[in-house]
Amino acid sequence: MRATDILKAIQKLNPAEKHRLREYLIDALTASSST
Secondary structure: OOHHHHHHHHHHOOHHHHHHHHHHHHHHHHHHHHO
16 A cells, blocks of 8 residues: 555545544654563
């Protein structure tokens, strides 16, 4: 899956889904950087 496809998919999400995705990504990034 290309980055452009991912961005297009994200744009179709509603605000609540975007917020949940963002929270998940932040958690994933902070978890991986803290180890």
